[in-house]
Amino acid sequence: MDIGVLRRDGRTDPFFDGTAADRLVIRRCEACDRWFAPDASGCPGCGEEDLAWAEASGAATLVTWTILPKEPPAFLALVELAEGPWLHARLDGASRADLREGLPLRAAFEHPDEGESYVLFRP
Amino acid sequence: MTTGTSIVGLGMTELGRVYGRSPRRLAADAVRLAAADAGLELGDLDGLLVSHGMGGSPGIELADTLGLRDLRLLSLINSYGATAGAMVSYAAMSVLNGSATTVACVFADAPLKPKQSAGSAYNRDAREWYGFGGMTAALGLRSVNSFYALTAQRHMARYGTTSEQLGAIAVSTRAWAAGNPLAQMREPITVEDHQDSRWVSEPLHLLDCCLVSNGAVAVIVTSDDRARDLARPPVHLLGWGQGHPGHRKERGSDFGLTTGAAASGATAMKMAGVTVSDVDVCELYDCYTYTVLVTLEDYGFCGKGEGGAFAASGALGPGGALPTNTGGGQLSGYYMWGMTPLSEAVIQARGDGGERQAPSNDVILVSGNGGILDHHATLIVSPHAKGA
Numbered sequence: 001m002d003i004g005v006l007r008r009d010g011r012t013d014p015f016f017d018g019t020a021a022d023r024l025v026i027r028r029c030e031a032c033d034r035w036f037a038p039d040a041s042g043c044p045g046c047g048e049e050d051l052a053w054a055e056a057s058g059a060a061t062l063v064t065w066t067i068l069p070k071e072p073p074a075f076l077a078l079v080e081l082a083e084g085p086w087l088h089a090r091l092d093g094a095s096r097a098d099l100r101e102g103l104p105l106r107a108a109f110e111h112p113d114e115g116e117s118y119v120l121f122r123p
Numbered sequence: 124m125t126t127g128t129s130i131v132g133l134g135m136t137e138l139g140r141v142y143g144r145s146p147r148r149l150a151a152d153a154v155r156l157a158a159a160d161a162g163l164e165l166g167d168l169d170g171l172l173v174s175h176g177m178g179g180s181p182g183i184e185l186a187d188t189l190g191l192r193d194l195r196l197l198s199l200i201n202s203y204g205a206t207a208g209a210m211v212s213y214a215a216m217s218v219l220n221g222s223a224t225t226v227a228c229v230f231a232d233a234p235l236k237p238k239q240s241a242g243s244a245y246n247r248d249a250r251e252w253y254g255f256g257g258m259t260a261a262l263g264l265r266s267v268n269s270f271y272a273l274t275a276q277r278h279m280a281r282y283g284t285t286s287e288q289l290g291a292i293a294v295s296t297r298a299w300a301a302g303n304p305l306a307q308m309r310e311p312i313t314v315e316d317h318q319d320s321r322w323v324s325e326p327l328h329l330l331d332c333c334l335v336s337n338g339a340v341a342v343i344v345t346s347d348d349r350a351r352d353l354a355r356p357p358v359h360l361l362g363w364g365q366g367h368p369g370h371r372k373e374r375g376s377d378f379g380l381t382t383g384a385a386a387s388g389a390t391a392m393k394m395a396g397v398t399v400s401d402v403d404v405c406e407l408y409d410c411y412t413y414t415v416l417v418t419l420e421d422y423g424f425c426g427k428g429e430g431g432a433f434a435a436s437g438a439l440g441p442g443g444a445l446p447t448n449t450g451g452g453q454l455s456g457y458y459m460w461g462m463t464p465l466s467e468a469v470i471q472a473r474g475d476g477g478e479r480q481a482p483s484n485d486v487i488l489v490s491g492n493g494g495i496l497d498h499h500a501t502l503i504v505s506p507h508a509k510g511a
Binding site for chain 1: 256
């Protein structure tokens with residue numbers, strides 16, 4: 001299954017600037033010391049809507065997964081970043097035998113010829 | 124002062140691959156059918172609640188289409204798959220507090236187009252994707268099937284639930300559909316057929332997934348006092364509730380493992396004065412086999428993690444201890460979102476189920492489920508008034 005061509009919209013510039021430089025940049029509420037997924041619209045703790053962008057470690061664990069019957073099969077997942085937020089993600093280099101709750105994963109960055117760079121997660 | 128409310132009319136258009144009618148036209152047809160079923164004139168309606176699926180909303184302009192005048196209640200309602208139960212509860216509360224007397228609640232959808240596969244109606248595809256939502260889709264999460272697959276897989280990993288156990292739900296639901304002339308899929312299936320059906324998004328096979336249907340369903344809610352004089356026996360609304368757990372996607376979340384059925388069911392059953400042991404029939408939202416399994420757990424029909432074994436015991440099918448989705452549900456019957464379980468509950472409460480009529484129908488539990496197990500609504504209905 002091809003990964004489509006990714007384009008920026010008004011909200012994604014810091015994230016895609018990050019992936020272009022092999023950095024996973026997500027949202028953070030400094031006041032509450034809480035991390036959020038890059039698409040978070042605000043902090044439910046304090047109501048802050050202008051969340052900061054901050055670099056995550058790239059370490060993650062597997063929460064759950066699904067496999068699309070493509071050739072080769074596409075391994076899709078929810079992953080938990082070491083900082084706490086979950087991301088919808090695609091796994092790279094995973095086999096069925098690897099898949100279990102808590103499997104350690106690492107962010108890996110892809111730089112396609114067309115469109116924005118993106119992040120995959122590898123065991 | 125009215126003390127109780129009932130569903131007194133049920134209107135169902137042709138369901139399935141029904142083309143050439145807009146959602147508004149389908150909704151209007153269903154409301155007319157429901158009024159006729161109740162023995163009411165359209166002019167007797169003073170409330171109209173409108174809901175929709177993927178094919179666009181009928182709009183509150185539906186009132187114009189029907190020529191309704193001097194309404195005292197008119198609104199769009201949307202809690203996704205929990206809407207039908209929510210809508211009926213708002214209608215009942217409006218009748219109870221005197222702000223309306225006779226309220227039609229309608230759902231219409233027309234996502235299917237001629238020569239288009241059912242799956243594509245709920246699938247996204249594009250060459251270029253924009254923003255964060257687009258990025259998730261670009262990576263491969265393009266269909267609601269995959270999001271529900273994530274939930275089912277989490278339950279499997281946590282509790283050892285198997286695909287064969289999910290298959291037992293597909294099989295029992297199809298067995299009920301065989302007795303429903305309105306069901307789209309009536310040919311009996313086996314767990315082997317389920318296992319042999321293609322993967323849609325592992326661990327979900329094709330036979331774990333609901334149908335896609337065009338059509339509309341309406342019900343009419345009024346007071347028990349008025350219901351006594353109408354054409355059909357009243358279907359009493361004994362209790363209602365909602366549950367919206369607000370699972371966050373972050374460390375410690377129960378996303379996929381629990382639903383709003385726990386809160387929703389407790390509220391509805393307390394209002395009705397019943398417990399799960401009093402429930403004779405379940406009509407559960409079954410967008411996927413797994414939705415049924417996790418909903419049964421959260422209502423308390425079995426323990427958390429025991430839903431697979433409970434389904435595989437045969438309890439849910441014809442002759443089982445807990446007849447569930449007696450019309451074939453959304454898996455094999457027709458997919459009218461929350462109106463699928465509600466319409467079958469009305470049919471069962473009236474004793475109109477024909478060869479699929481459940482042996483006992485005193486207490487029927489109806490559920491709605493929306494989002495990715497995000498929203499839940501429950502109704503408890505009965506042929507008997509509360510306390511009777």
